[in-house]
Amino acid sequence: ISQAIANGTDALVVFPTIPELFTPVIKQARDAGIYVVAQNAGDPSTGQQTQVGTDAKELGALIAEGLGKTDPNAQVGILSGSASTTPHVQEIEGFTEYAKEHFPGMTVVASDYTNGDPTKAPELFSNMLTAHPDITALFPIEGTSVAAAITAVKERGLTGKVNVVANDLTDDHRASIEDGTLLGVGEQGWCEAGTKSVEAVKSLSEGETVPAFIPTTSTFYD
Numbered sequence: 587i588s589q590a591i592a593n594g595t596d597a598l599v600v601f602p603t604i605p606e607l608f609t610p611v612i613k614q615a616r617d618a619g620i621y622v623v624a625q626n627a628g629d630p631s632t633g634q635q636t637q638v639g640t641d642a643k644e645l646g647a648l649i650a651e652g653l654g655k656t657d658p659n660a661q662v663g664i665l666s667g668s669a670s671t672t673p674h675v676q677e678i679e680g681f682t683e684y685a686k687e688h689f690p691g692m693t694v695v696a697s698d699y700t701n702g703d704p705t706k707a708p709e710l711f712s713n714m715l716t717a718h719p720d721i722t723a724l725f726p727i728e729g730t731s732v733a734a735a736i737t738a739v740k741e742r743g744l745t746g747k748v749n750v751v752a753n754d755l756t757d758d759h760r761a762s763i764e765d766g767t768l769l770g771v772g773e774q775g776w777c778e779a780g781t782k783s784v785e786a787v788k789s790l791s792e793g794e795t796v797p798a799f800i801p802t803t804s805t806f807y808d
Contacts, residue, residue, distance in 0.1 A: 587611045597621040597787045605632040621790040623783045626673075626774075635790060638782045640774040641801040642673040645753065646680025649772045650692065652806035653723055653751050656769060659691035660723040660749070663714040665707060665731050668699045674727050677753075681725070695721060700731060707734035715742060723749045723769075732759065736767045755807050763808060775802030 588611055590598060598615055602608035602624050612633035615622050624632065626639030653660055664681075666674035678697070685692040696714045700706045707726065711734055715721055724735040732752045739748045749769040752759065754776075762768035779802050789796050 587615065591615050591618055591620065595620055597623070597791070599623045599625060599783045599787065600634070601625045602627050602632050602634070609633050621787055623786045623790075625779050625783060636786050636796045636798060636800055638779050638786060638800045639802060640673065640804060642676035643680030643683075644801070645772045645774060645804045646677035646682075647684035648804050648806045649677075649725065649751050649753075649770075650681045650684040651688065652770045652772070652808060653725075653749065654685065654689040654692060656808075657692075657722055657749060658689045660689075661693055661695045661718070661720045662723045662725055663696040663698075663711070663718060663721045664694055664725045664727065665698050665700065665710055665714070665735070666727040668701050677727055700728060704728065704730035704734075707731040708738060711735050711738035712741075715739075715744075715748070721748060723751060725751050727753060729754055729756070732762075732768070736762060740767065770806055770808030773805045773807055775804060778802040 587598060587600065591614060598620055609632050612622055616633055622634040624634040624637045664678060666678065682694055696718045698710050698714065711724060715738060726732045726735045735750045739745055739750060745767055751769050752771050753774060755771050755773040759768055759771050763770060782800050782802065786796050786800060
């Protein structure tokens with residue numbers, strides 16, 4: 587980004603995965619009159635003019651809706667990044683709020699964190715299924731944990747009895763949906779994030795005011 591600023595870039599589309607590291611250089615870009623659009627990370631305090639990405643609460647609600655159509659009384663185990671990973675916290679909030687309103691019998695009975703280490707996922711899911719034999723659904727929020735959830739269910743002979751729901755329609759996830767080991771996924775509109783970022787840069791360059799957050803369209807696929 588520093589090199590891009592030095593080269594006279596007019597606009598930046600960035601993915602500020604660690605906002606505190608990106609803030610100084612984004613501020614430098616803004617001070618130089620460069621338009622800055624962030625994708626799916628950071629927040630307005632990072633310095634960008636707008637953020638384009640997933641409405642995590644909406645995504646969580648979509649997944650609860652998709653799971654509820656098959657198992658309205660699902661007893662759910664959730665594995666996320668950490669208690670401070672804001673999009674994950676928001677997604678769980680959206681999931682639980684939607685479930686409470688539309689599927690009163692759906693309950694989150696277990697929740698744990700990988701703390702950024704996907705190698706922990708197999709053990710965490712195994713422990714979850716042991717401690718809570720009433721679980722009927724696993725929800726790995728991180729993409730790196732989906733295979734571990736599917737494997738944990740398979741190894742216990744629970745395929746078809748314990749559903750797995752997740753994020754993102756990747757090739758692997760599509761194949762798992764087709765073979766019945768993955769019930770469905772919430773697709774986050776990644777391609778749309780690209781086009782909407784371009785549209786935001788265009789609007790900024792034309793002097794228009796853009797909102798601090800521009801959501802992409804999330805869809806549940808099963």
